[in-house]
Amino acid sequence: MLLAPVVWALTVGVAYFFFAKTWWFPPPINQHGVAYDAQFMRTLVVVGVIFILAQFALGYVIVRFRNDGRGRAQYTHGNNRLETLWTSATALLFLSLVVMGTKIWAGVHFDEAPPDAIPIEVLAKQFSWSFRYAGPDGKFGHIDLKLVNDSAGNPFGLDDKDPASKDDIVSASLKVPVGKPILLRMNSRDVIHNFFVRELRMKQDIVPGMEIPIHFQADQIGIYEVPCSELCGLGHFQMRTTMQVMSVADFAAWQQQMLAQK
Amino acid sequence: MSSPVVHAHHAPEGFIRRYVFSLDHKVIGIQYYFLGLFSVFIGMFLSLLMRYHMVNPTVSVAWMAKLWPTAAAGGVMTPELYLSLMTMHGTIMVFFVLTTVPQSGFGNYMLPIQIGAEDMAFPVLNMMSFWTTFLALVVMIAAFFVEGGAPLSGWTAYPPLSAAGRVTGPGEGMGQNLWILSIAIFCGASLMGAINFISTTVDLRCKGMTLMRMPLTCWTWLVTAILGLLGFAVLLAAGVLLLLDRLAGSSFFLPAGMMISDRILADHKGGSPLLWQHLFWFFGHPEVYIAILPGMGVTSQLLSTFSRKPIFGYKAMVYAILSIGFLGFLVWGHHMFMSGMNPYSAMAFATLTMCIGVPSAIKTFNWLGTLWGGKIHFTTAMLFALGFVSLFVTGGVSGIFLGQPALDLYFHDTYFVVGHFHMIMGVAAIFGMFAGTFYWFPKMYGRMMNETLGKIHFYLTFIGVYCIFTPMHYLGIAGNPRRYSAFTDVEYLGGLIPVHQFMTYAAYFTAAVQLIFVVNLFWSLMKGPKAPVNPWNATTLEWTVPSPPPFDNFAGVHPVVNHGPYEYSVPGAASDFIMQTDPPSAVPSEH
Numbered sequence: 001m002l003l004a005p006v007v008w009a010l011t012v013g014v015a016y017f018f019f020a021k022t023w024w025f026p027p028p029i030n031q032h033g034v035a036y037d038a039q040f041m042r043t044l045v046v047v048g049v050i051f052i053l054a055q056f057a058l059g060y061v062i063v064r065f066r067n068d069g070r071g072r073a074q075y076t077h078g079n080n081r082l083e084t085l086w087t088s089a090t091a092l093l094f095l096s097l098v099v100m101g102t103k104i105w106a107g108v109h110f111d112e113a114p115p116d117a118i119p120i121e122v123l124a125k126q127f128s129w130s131f132r133y134a135g136p137d138g139k140f141g142h143i144d145l146k147l148v149n150d151s152a153g154n155p156f157g158l159d160d161k162d163p164a165s166k167d168d169i170v171s172a173s174l175k176v177p178v179g180k181p182i183l184l185r186m187n188s189r190d191v192i193h194n195f196f197v198r199e200l201r202m203k204q205d206i207v208p209g210m211e212i213p214i215h216f217q218a219d220q221i222g223i224y225e226v227p228c229s230e231l232c233g234l235g236h237f238q239m240r241t242t243m244q245v246m247s248v249a250d251f252a253a254w255q256q257q258m259l260a261q262k
Numbered sequence: 263m264s265s266p267v268v269h270a271h272h273a274p275e276g277f278i279r280r281y282v283f284s285l286d287h288k289v290i291g292i293q294y295y296f297l298g299l300f301s302v303f304i305g306m307f308l309s310l311l312m313r314y315h316m317v318n319p320t321v322s323v324a325w326m327a328k329l330w331p332t333a334a335a336g337g338v339m340t341p342e343l344y345l346s347l348m349t350m351h352g353t354i355m356v357f358f359v360l361t362t363v364p365q366s367g368f369g370n371y372m373l374p375i376q377i378g379a380e381d382m383a384f385p386v387l388n389m390m391s392f393w394t395t396f397l398a399l400v401v402m403i404a405a406f407f408v409e410g411g412a413p414l415s416g417w418t419a420y421p422p423l424s425a426a427g428r429v430t431g432p433g434e435g436m437g438q439n440l441w442i443l444s445i446a447i448f449c450g451a452s453l454m455g456a457i458n459f460i461s462t463t464v465d466l467r468c469k470g471m472t473l474m475r476m477p478l479t480c481w482t483w484l485v486t487a488i489l490g491l492l493g494f495a496v497l498l499a500a501g502v503l504l505l506l507d508r509l510a511g512s513s514f515f516l517p518a519g520m521m522i523s524d525r526i527l528a529d530h531k532g533g534s535p536l537l538w539q540h541l542f543w544f545f546g547h548p549e550v551y552i553a554i555l556p557g558m559g560v561t562s563q564l565l566s567t568f569s570r571k572p573i574f575g576y577k578a579m580v581y582a583i584l585s586i587g588f589l590g591f592l593v594w595g596h597h598m599f600m601s602g603m604n605p606y607s608a609m610a611f612a613t614l615t616m617c618i619g620v621p622s623a624i625k626t627f628n629w630l631g632t633l634w635g636g637k638i639h640f641t642t643a644m645l646f647a648l649g650f651v652s653l654f655v656t657g658g659v660s661g662i663f664l665g666q667p668a669l670d671l672y673f674h675d676t677y678f679v680v681g682h683f684h685m686i687m688g689v690a691a692i693f694g695m696f697a698g699t700f701y702w703f704p705k706m707y708g709r710m711m712n713e714t715l716g717k718i719h720f721y722l723t724f725i726g727v728y729c730i731f732t733p734m735h736y737l738g739i740a741g742n743p744r745r746y747s748a749f750t751d752v753e754y755l756g757g758l759i760p761v762h763q764f765m766t767y768a769a770y771f772t773a774a775v776q777l778i779f780v781v782n783l784f785w786s787l788m789k790g791p792k793a794p795v796n797p798w799n800a801t802t803l804e805w806t807v808p809s810p811p812p813f814d815n816f817a818g819v820h821p822v823v824n825h826g827p828y829e830y831s832v833p834g835a836a837s838d839f840i841m842q843t844d845p846p847s848a849v850p851s852e853h
């Protein structure tokens with residue numbers, strides 16, 4: 001009996017923080033993020049209703065059908081019409097959620113990056129990030145594992161003998177111009193890592209032996225954190241970098257400055 | 263089928279044959295139970311250390327340095343120690359608690375009695391499967407004591423982290439080898455157990471015990487055994503391959519072009535880290551049902567018994583169990599949405615995942631239907647079964663977020679996932695075990711447990727687990743990655759530390775109140791009031807035999823079953839329950 005109010009109180013308590021949004025997503029910085037949040041809210045409404053109804057129903061039957069010592073329980077083995085009804089209703093509900101989410105998934109994974117997307121290579125390794133830009137010639141230079149030298153600032157193993165690598169820019173944090181499509185080509189050198197930017201509502205494992213592309217566009221200038229989100233070893237919790245979204249002019253200036261430093 | 267000759271077996275003489283290398287399914291069930299109990303306390307202890315460290319990453323604790331002179335030198339846990347505690351916590355909980363107690367513990371003890379058999383089909387195999395499990399546990403714990411300590415790759419052991427050897431981190435040397443070896447041994451033990459459960463259920467049912475008259479517990483043990491047979495076989499193969507990559511220089515999971523801390527791994531090429539994930543989760547998803555199905559069975563049994571009502575939709579429940587078993591093998595990809603596998607396959611896995619949500623929802627509806635119109639008796643066992651329903655709902659609904667690849671784009675590998683699986687497979691399954699303990703303790707030990715202590719323990723635990731695990735969902739929404747040993751290096755995590763603090767206090771509290779259970783358990787074992795044959799006025803066969811039952815369960819008599827398992831409150835019947843073995847005439851003729 002006491003269980004009913006306990007269940008209700010816990011239900012209200014859990015639900016409260018979903019309404020209050022005390023700990024919540026940061027605002028999205030792209031179209032995809034807006035669509036993501038809409039799908040999340042749709043699901044939250046459906047799930048919230050199911051959750052609250054089910055918990056309250058549980059509390060209700062506990063109170064209403066407690067043993068009062070009078071007579072016997074109702075004798076029934078069930079009701080096939082009800083079974084069919086709730087089976088088809090839940091199936092319909094769950095499947096329509098997946099269908100509604102398909103467009104969001106497709107936007108990230110089925111659609112190709114636009115042809116003018118800026119390609120950036122991402123290299124993840126225990127426990128740091130590196131990003132490589134093709135530079136003014138638009139070509140990524142040749143790289144070779146044997147030339148890798150982290151302490152000399154050459155995590156990719158850029159081959160100096162290749163003219164195309166002369167103007168490649170390597171950075172420890174990600175810089176992107178605002179409002180332009182970006183294509184990340186992600187590689188890992190050692191174990192699995194994961195690229196995650198909350199504000200982009202996007203996440204992707206980086207798996208050694210596979211080059212994995214993702215593309216996005218960031219519409220809001222600012223600095224956003226990138227915490228590694230796949231267990232990669234003892235420094236996992238420290239494997240952090242940032243993504244800075246810059247105005248187009250600032251981005252060009254940054255590239256100039258990086259080239260000048262080379 | 264049982265032989266027509268009536269012959270009473272005699273218990274073997276001598277302590278060793280009776281209690282250590284016993285062939286009696288009841289003794290083996292109890293052995294499994296206590297192995298699980300020992301493991302759950304280790305697992306819980308490890309989780310408390312983790313929870314402490316997360317909110318006090320730099321505070322020095324003197325006794326930590328004594329326990330781990332190198333990994334916690336100066337009394338401060340290193341990140342690698344945190345990760346190895348995490349790995350061992352997850353592994354011990356999943357394999358040695360959730361897989362052993364509900365199935366091998368209660369199942370072993372109760373399945374033969376509930377279907378009217380004298381023992382399991384293969385008693386020697388049964389004994390071997392327990393002792394093999396025991397060996398696996400010893401090997402697992404040994405991983406703590408070797409050079410480098412326990413592995414840090416998590417209970418999922420993803421390569422290359424788990425495959426490339428000592429270079430990827432401390433614990434990835436001998437510790438990881440022992441971990442894989444232990445899991446392989448455990449797979450062997452589980453395969454033996456699965457064969458035994460399936461054969462027993464198929465062959466040893468007594469006269470009149472048709473499949474559709476089996477208690478739902480027996481259905482869940484049967485389907486769990488089938489899942490184990492198919493799942494552990496695959497995990498065993500995967501484990502052997504991983505061990506070969508580590509020790510024999512093969513490249514099943516290691517691709518070309520790898521370089522670990524300045525060293526090029528030239529002698530590996532052609533492997534795929536994703537292959538492991540497919541194999542692992544082909545086992546891993548069924549594994550979560552291995553953990554939860556028996557709890558569902560116990561819950562169904564108890565809701566019916568203590569609301570004095572037949573189970574609502576018995577057939578629908580059986581079909582739901584069978585479809586969970588079947589679909590359980592088709593959804594492994596939902597753990598891999600972000601892994602880099604073909605994104606089109608995500609759509610198929612998502613659709614199938616939502617399909618498997620349906621039978622789970624059906625079960626919840628039927629549980630509420632069972633309670634509806636009942637006369638509910640609030641025993642401690644019943645409270646845990648009702649708690650199971652609440653936790654199952656709470657843990658289940660978060661799966662509707664995670665099952666959508668679109669939403670998993672954010673939630674994958676955050677605390678949202680940790681909250682989800684702790685609720686549904688951790689705590690719900692544990693509540694199933696508590697429910698089973700309070701319900702069957704009188705049968706197993708011939709004594710009653712203390713109801714007052716039981717209820718206090720129930721309420722405090724129920725509130726405690728909600729406080730530990732539901733805030734994890736908010737953390738996930740705020741983007742807190744899992745498997746982080748401290749929240750010091752990512753700025754936005756700083757703001758979430760108060761939530762972690764709250765969960766840590768809740769964990770201390772919940773762990774402390776488990777002492778009430780321990781006291782109740784051991785006090786009742788020795789001092790509890792004597793239990794009658796059928797203290798709950800229940801209907802299934804275990805309540806027809808003495809508490810505790812004699813060596814061969816039915817003292818040489820072959821029971822005959824005339825009724826379904828949940829005939830409560832039959833109108834016009836003499837009492838409000840008709841036992842399965844009551845004569846057909848127990849049901850008044852107009853029914």
Ligand code: HEM
Nearest residue numbers: 306309312348349352355416417418687688744745746769
């Ligand atoms: C006292 C209760 C418990 C507490 C406080 C607790 C706490 C934790 C914490 C803090 C983590 C690490 C999360 C991370 O860093 O990603 C974790 C992981 C885990 N826990 Fe628990 N846990 C408890 C009970 C259980 C139970 C009953 C199970 C049984 C299913 C369980 C299974 C797991 C698993 C499988 C992992 C994942 C390990 C990994 O990431 O490899 N836990 N738990």
Ligand SMILES: [Cu+2]
Nearest residue numbers: 193228232239
């Ligand atoms: Cu990483």
Ligand SMILES: [Cu+2]
Nearest residue numbers: 547593594596
């Ligand atoms: Cu799964």
